[in-house]
Amino acid sequence: xxxxxxxxxxxxxxxxxxxxxxxxxxxxxxxxxxxxxxxxxxxxxxxxxxxxxxxxxxxxxxxxxxxxxxxxxxxxxxxxxxxxxxxxxxxxxxxxxxxxxxxxxxxxxxxxxxxxxxxxxxxxxxxxxxxxxxxxxxxxxxxxxxxxxxxxxxxxxxxxxxxxxxxxxxxxxxxxxxxxxxxxxxxxxxxxxxxxxxxxxxxxxxxxxxxxxxxxxxxxxxxxxxxxxxxxxxxxxxxxxxxxxxxxxxxxxxxxxxxxxxxxxxxxxxxxxxxxxxxxxxxxxxxxxxxxxxxxxxxxxxxxxxxxxxxxxxxxxxxxxxxxxxxxxxxxxxxxxxxxxxxxxxxxxxxxxxxxxxxxxxxxxxxxxxxxxxxxxxxxxxxxxxxxxxxxxxxxxxxxxxxxxxxxxxxxxxxxxxxxxxxxxxxxxxxxxxxxxxxxxxxxxxxxxxxxxxxxxxxxxxxxxxxxxxxxxxxxxxxxxxxxxxxxxxxxxxxxxxxxxxxxxxxxxxxxxxxxxxxxxxxxxxxxxxxxxxxxxxxxxxxxxxxxxxxxxxxxxxxxxxxxxxxxxxxxxxxxxxxxxxxxxxxxxxxxxxxxxxxxxxxxxxxxxxxxxxxxxxxxxxxxxxxxxxxxxxxxxxxxxxxxxxxxxxxxxxxxxxxxxxxxxxxxxxxxxxxxxxxxxxxxxxxxxxxxxxxxxxxxxxxxxxxxxxxx
Amino acid sequence: xxxxxxxxxxxxxxxxxxxxxxxxxxxxxxxxxxxxxxxxxxxxxxxxxxxxxxxxxxxxxxxxxxxxxxxxxxxxxxxxxxxxxxxxxxxxxxxxxxxxxxxxxxxxxxxxxxxxxxxxxxxxxxxxxxxxxxxxxxxxxxxxxxxxxxxxxxxxxxxxxxxxxxxxxxxxxxxxxxxxxxxxxx
Numbered sequence: 001x002x003x004x005x006x007x008x009x010x011x012x013x014x015x016x017x018x019x020x021x022x023x024x025x026x027x028x029x030x031x032x033x034x035x036x037x038x039x040x041x042x043x044x045x046x047x048x049x050x051x052x053x054x055x056x057x058x059x060x061x062x063x064x065x066x067x068x069x070x071x072x073x074x075x076x077x078x079x080x081x082x083x084x085x086x087x088x089x090x091x092x093x094x095x096x097x098x099x100x101x102x103x104x105x106x107x108x109x110x111x112x113x114x115x116x117x118x119x120x121x122x123x124x125x126x127x128x129x130x131x132x133x134x135x136x137x138x139x140x141x142x143x144x145x146x147x148x149x150x151x152x153x154x155x156x157x158x159x160x161x162x163x164x165x166x167x168x169x170x171x172x173x174x175x176x177x178x179x180x181x182x183x184x185x186x187x188x189x190x191x192x193x194x195x196x197x198x199x200x201x202x203x204x205x206x207x208x209x210x211x212x213x214x215x216x217x218x219x220x221x222x223x224x225x226x227x228x229x230x231x232x233x234x235x236x237x238x239x240x241x242x243x244x245x246x247x248x249x250x251x252x253x254x255x256x257x258x259x260x261x262x263x264x265x266x267x268x269x270x271x272x273x274x275x276x277x278x279x280x281x282x283x284x285x286x287x288x289x290x291x292x293x294x295x296x297x298x299x300x301x302x303x304x305x306x307x308x309x310x311x312x313x314x315x316x317x318x319x320x321x322x323x324x325x326x327x328x329x330x331x332x333x334x335x336x337x338x339x340x341x342x343x344x345x346x347x348x349x350x351x352x353x354x355x356x357x358x359x360x361x362x363x364x365x366x367x368x369x370x371x372x373x374x375x376x377x378x379x380x381x382x383x384x385x386x387x388x389x390x391x392x393x394x395x396x397x398x399x400x401x402x403x404x405x406x407x408x409x410x411x412x413x414x415x416x417x418x419x420x421x422x423x424x425x426x427x428x429x430x431x432x433x434x435x436x437x438x439x440x441x442x443x444x445x446x447x448x449x450x451x452x453x454x455x456x457x458x459x460x461x462x463x464x465x466x467x468x469x470x471x472x473x474x475x476x477x478x479x480x481x482x483x484x485x486x487x488x489x490x491x492x493x494x495x496x497x498x499x500x501x502x503x504x505x506x507x508x509x510x511x512x513x514x515x516x517x518x519x520x521x522x523x524x525x526x527x528x529x530x531x532x533x534x535x536x537x538x539x540x541x542x543x544x545x546x547x548x549x550x551x552x553x554x555x556x557x558x559x560x561x562x563x564x565x566x567x568x569x570x571x572x573x574x575x576x577x578x579x580x581x582x583x584x585x586x587x588x589x590x591x592x593x594x595x596x597x598x599x600x601x602x603x604x605x606x607x608x609x610x611x612x613x614x615x616x617x618x619x620x621x622x623x624x625x626x627x628x629x630x631x632x633x634x635x636x637x638x639x640x641x642x643x644x645x646x647x648x649x650x651x652x653x654x655x656x657x658x659x660x661x662x663x664x665x666x667x668x669x670x671x672x673x674x675x676x677x678x679x680x681x682x683x684x685x686x687x688x689x690x691x692x693x694x695x696x697x698x699x700x701x702x703x704x705x706x707x708x709x710x711x712x
Numbered sequence: 713x714x715x716x717x718x719x720x721x722x723x724x725x726x727x728x729x730x731x732x733x734x735x736x737x738x739x740x741x742x743x744x745x746x747x748x749x750x751x752x753x754x755x756x757x758x759x760x761x762x763x764x765x766x767x768x769x770x771x772x773x774x775x776x777x778x779x780x781x782x783x784x785x786x787x788x789x790x791x792x793x794x795x796x797x798x799x800x801x802x803x804x805x806x807x808x809x810x811x812x813x814x815x816x817x818x819x820x821x822x823x824x825x826x827x828x829x830x831x832x833x834x835x836x837x838x839x840x841x842x843x844x845x846x847x848x849x850x851x852x853x854x855x856x857x858x859x860x861x862x863x864x865x866x867x868x869x870x871x872x873x874x875x876x877x878x879x880x881x882x883x884x885x886x887x888x889x890x891x892x893x894x895x896x897x898x
Contacts, residue, residue, distance in 0.1 A: 021873065021874065028874075074858065130881065132871040132880055133869075133871035149870070151872065152871075152874065154873075156872055156873055156875075159872050175872050175875045179869060183881060186881065187794075187881075191794060207854040215867070215880075216867055216869050216880040216881045216882070217827060217867040217881040217882025220861070220881075221827055221882075223859075224823045224827060242854055243849070246845060246846050250845055257870075260809070260810045260864075261810040261864045262864065263866065263867055264861070264862065264863060264864070265862035265864075266859065266860070266861055266862075267854055267859070267860040269855070269859075270858035272820060272858045272859045273820050275789065275790035275824065
């Protein structure tokens, strides 16, 4: 990771204006988005968008030709190119030919992508951004911190200062007055500019129509007052039919700003008359800039389904801390990372892809149904292939891949940590490792791993109806063996014999999330061998990340690497895998497990682990089980927001992990419950460690521990 | 009719538009003239009202209207629109569940009067109300016109500190006048 990048993160997380504004926005957004979609079937809507955009992505050439034909038939000039330099050249030539000295622009990400302003300005042409936020940052000489709200990081005081220094002295930090001032100043520019430049939100091939969506009304002026209108349209905006406008126009304002519809939508299908009666020159530039290539990539084709609403930014626990500047100059957030890798260069995404904590929030809200975290992982994988893994990482994974060595090193560490250990925690690590324990204590490695203690467990010698294999995962095996003990106790009560296949090893998630797919595949093969070698009905895990690895990721890792031979066995295993709470819920529903009657166990609060909630879709079973046991579940705010652990993420980016955890701890405390329960040992490690650092009396436990004593 | 109008009114008011409804054209005209006087329209720059050609004006004596309220201008152009306070136009469709007005805005004066002045007075026939966006899009024909405008409330921004502020580049006020009797506004 580059030092400069680290510095930009530190600058961002220590900027209270930025984190304050983004934090408040993300909270308000959740509510307003939900309200805007009331009465709509979001899943059906986004399925429609994904299908239609995906169709367009597979027919780009055809649609671009059709669009060109239809637009040109109406008198529009259409220029299509893959090359950003040719776009700049076309516009500059056009400006020169027509004696243009001043240009007004409404918001266009495509123009930012090709750094158009700089190019025109260096040729002596004045370029005025007219979107208020864009104008403010243009004056301030900054870059957008958010795709939809580019100046969200600035306070009204800062805006007033920018106006005073760059435009005209005497402006007070009063928002309506600042807006009025901008209106007056920009009005003159609108009335004098000879050329207007816009982007477009949709380009309809069958009618040659551009759809432009704004709130301020600037696009209406930009397309009405100057005699030349140039629209720069990324070809991902192409859609086949006019009817395709319906789902996009329905979703975009709701997902972008929580509005039912923006103030203005303009549909331009050809040149109109200028205000002096002359015909307007309308130029549409269909810009490729590697979009065709992207649409031909089997993995990244789905990124063409993006409608640029920025909802992936708004729900991202990392984005709301760091804002857009950390991501670079143009596209920001989750989707921005992917677009940067393609429209700029894969290596330009090297640092920023590491910001994704893989919580999956964005996949829930994306109106284009894009698996953004999945694509970021794919970037990570390709980067790892391209530049190789860092040496230290390679060394670690070579150990993880050798199960016996890995496990004996963990045993050795349990002894070596003794001087640092206090109770079950490590509170301080020396030297460069200290960052890892700065904001949370780490669990001490257990004296005896679960694989040893399991052998000592006497499972009641009843007539077991069923055998189930337990996959412990590293954290339960080596840090929290007591969780494994509780699990065995519970399943035994349902007359189930638990087996612990010795050959099981790390699930490969750390390797996979670092882009080291070959390592992950090796882990997968070892585990498949170990776990399929038993006659069991289920393979249960009490770690959602491991469960997801066993159930979904072994398959996708093999698919990514083209290891088709391994797929049948991976699928065979996947069918047997179940998470702990879903299994127990099933056993309770079947009457094979019974809770003690009439218990009143008091208040708890429940934290949703990312993988359990958003991949395994099991947010209700643990809550229902805890309630049935006799607990009163007091919901915390943002219960399903990531705790900041993200596996090794918290080690790589502690400066981001710590404030995410901080929010979680605050929400836990405000729930008023003395006990926080969750289904993931990783979350337990993060949250328990955080509360320990704060000397909080709140206890943190895995659901498995809470239930073990409450069953008959 | 009443239910769909009520939905429109609710949605349009939620985005800071004013909504009025009259049965007859002459009642609407009375309202408009009062509205213009109350808005301070007069025969002076920054106080003009620009009125774009529209079916509502058919059969009305424009000269007389300009005498009744001095400053009302029917010969709409860029210069006078830029110094007008009120713009008046008739729109083609209204979408109830978003509170939106839709217009074939290819003739430039339709856009001048609805973008440049501070106040936009928008006339629409009540029988042009449709329930939702899909039904509106099924009515409009991009093949037949080069510029279609959708207007939902006045111009707005939240670009400074996310504080909603009305009236950036377009009108800061949108007053919508529905006229029920289609015979009178054809």
